[in-house]
Amino acid sequence: MPKIVDHDKQRLLVAEAAWRIIRKNGMEQASVRNIAEEAGISVGSMRHYFSTQSELLLYAMNLVSERVTARIQSMSFDGPPMEHMKQLLLEFIPNTDEKMAEMEVWYAFTAKSKTDPALKKLADTVYNDIRRAVEIVITSLVKLGIFRPDLNQELEIERLYALIDGLAIHAVLRPDQMNGQLMDEALTLHLTSLCP
Amino acid sequence: MPKIVDHDKQRLLVAEAAWRIIRKNGMEQASVRNIAEEAGISVGSMRHYFSTQSELLLYAMNLVSERVTARIQSMSFDGPPMEHMKQLLLEFIPNTDEKMAEMEVWYAFTAKSKTDPALKKLADTVYNDIRRAVEIVITSLVKLGIFRPDLNQELEIERLYALIDGLAIHAVLRPDQMNGQLMDEALTLHLTSLCP
Known part of the structure; x- marks a missing residue:
């Protein structure tokens, strides 16, 4: 052993x-x-x-996903539900040095995944997992009765998911302008705007 | 000659x-x-x-930016102002085959720019140009008197910019889920939400 x-x-x-x-x-x-x-x-x-090098790179890419999943699974939820949801979404946003390192590597891998079928398959699985997390957030707001009834749930899932990835990518590409506090503020504002 | x-x-x-x-x-x-x-x-x-190869890649990356700029400069604005702003922002979103090709190349270049100072310098210039375009949209809404007075302009510039890049990147990485119509709907919804 x-x-x-x-x-x-x-x-x-x-x-x-x-x-x-x-x-x-x-x-x-x-x-x-x-x-x-x-x-x-x-x-x-x-x-x-x-x-092979491909096997190594696939393992290294998967390691990013595993670390994010492990953090989410170890989260404890015992505050207001709105706060839980924000905390869950913040896991996909690089607001610490450790998460920034993961995000930078992930960004490089997604660029490569466009021309590498094995990396592409893994990337697709991860995109679907994150989308599902965002979907859980939106449907939880609905179940809690605090989601604005005039909004389209499917469209709001996509808008929130795009916002999260946009913030994450700006933190990688524009680190002087996009920081942890600003990402937190943008996400808080966005979640609040979905509830009356 | x-x-x-x-x-x-x-x-x-x-x-x-x-x-x-x-x-x-x-x-x-x-x-x-x-x-x-x-x-x-x-x-x-x-x-x-x-x-050198670096000179070639820098030229090829700059070509993306030049094509987007040329399209924006050739735009004619003669409808409702809200529609102008949406059209301007849609220029940064890959809703045609031509723009998708540019965006895919741009994505690969931004990933490389993290470790290539010349590409990084060009990328930074372009990020600032796009941010300025987004700023123009927000300040135009303010000047037109239709921007919600309870919102923070700086934060809304960053949120809208992140949304645009998130949508664009999803179109590249999740083309089966994120298409031109969905990006248009998300952007329309977002701009509308900024006005009472």
């Missing part, structure tokens, strides 16, 4: 090295050779952990 | 070949060799048009 644990641990270390390369030097530099060097292991022993 | 025209024309052909490579095979494949082959010219003669 310790052997398996070590194996998983090494895969994680390699994936984290891939993240650092992607953030520092870009996806173009995410070769097996560069990642092995960053991880401090030989190119030869990389084969024990990942058979 | 005809020589200069030809030179500019060839640069354009090369940049368009770069767009095709980026869309088809990803930024990782946008080498001078691959782009020359796609453009149907020799690697040797590429030197006449661009001294």
